[in-house]
Amino acid sequence: MTPGTTALIVLVVLVVLAILVVVQYNGLVRVRNLVQESWRQVDVELTRRHELIPNLVETVKGYAGHEKAVFEEVARARSAAVGAGASPEQQAAQENELTHALGRLFAVAEGYPVLRASENFQQLQLELSTTEDRIAAARRFYNANVRDLNTRVESFPSNLLAGAFGFARAEYFEVEDPAVRQAPTVTF
Template sequence: MTAVTIAVIVIVAIIVITLIWAIATYNGFVRLRNLVQEAWRQIDVELHRRHDLIPNLLETVKGYAAHERGVFEEVTRARAAAVGGGPTSPATQAQQENVLSQALGHLFAVAENYPVLRASENFQQLQLELTNTEDRIAAGRRFYNANVRLLNTKVESFPSNLIASAFGFSRAEYFETEDPAVRAVPNVTFGTPTD
C-alpha cells in the first residue's frame, strides 16, 4: 500500500466515524427531547386531575362553611389561572400552581375550624384524592426535571453542543414549584419543665 492510499483510508475512516458520531448525537437529542415532552405531558395530566378535584372539594367545604366566601373566591381564582387558556411554559405553570397550592392551604385551614366537615366522608375522600394527586405530580416533576437535566447537560457539553446548535436543540425549562410548608424552617420549642 502506498502512503496516499493509507492517507485516503484514514481520512475516509475519520469522516465515517465523525458522521456516525453526529448521527448518534442527533438521535440522542431527539430521544431526550421526546422524553422531556412525554414527562411534561404526564405532569399535565396530573395537574388536570388536580384541577378537576378542586371544584368538588370547594362544594363540600361550602356546605359546612358558607360564610368563608373570601377563601372560596381565592381558590376559584387560583384554579382558573392554573387551568389557563392554553399551553404555558413550565415556569409559568409552576408559578400558577404555587398560587393554587397556597389557596388550597387556606381552604384546608378553614376546614380545620369545622370538626363535622373534617369528619365528613366526602371531604376525607376528596382530601385523600388530592393528596394522592399531589404525590403523583411530585413524582412526575422529579422525572421531568431529571430528563431536563440530561437534555440541558447534553446541549451544553462539548462536542455535542455543536450538533445542538446546528440543529436547533435548546435547553428545556425545569418545573419547579415552591411549597411553603416544605421550605419553612420548623420551629421547635421546649416547654419549661415543671417540678
C-alpha cells in the first residue's frame, strides 16, 4: 500500500464516521423534539380539563351547595394541577389527585337525581369524558416518543453521543388511578 492510498482510506473512514455522528446526533435531536412536542399536546389537553372543572363545580353547587368540603378539595386539587413547570411525574401525581377529587364530586352528584338529569351537567360530563379520552391518546403518543428517546439514549452507538451532548432519558407520564388499570368486569 502506498502512502497516498493509506491517506485516502483514512480520509474515507473519517468522512464515514463524521456522517454517522451527524446522522446519530440529528436522530437524537428529532426524537427529543418529538417528546417535547408531544408533552405540549398532553399539556393542552390537561388545560382543557382544568378549564372544564370550574363549570362542573358551579353546576353541582347549584344543587348541592352544602357539600363545601368536596368543592374545596376539587378547587385545591385543580390549583395544584394547573401549576406550571411540573415534570411528567409531578404532573401525573397532581392529575391523579384531581381525578380522585372529581370522583368524590361525581359521588356527590349521584345523590341528586335532578342534577344528573340537568342538561348542563350532562353536557359537562360528556365534555369531560371526551377530554379524558383525548388526554389518554396524548399520553400514549407522548409515552411512545419517550420510549423512542430512551431507547436511543441507551443504545449503542447513539448512547456515546447522547452522553457527550447532554441528551438524557425522559420521564413517562403514567396513570396511578387503579380504576384505569383494572380490567373491566364482563358478565353474561
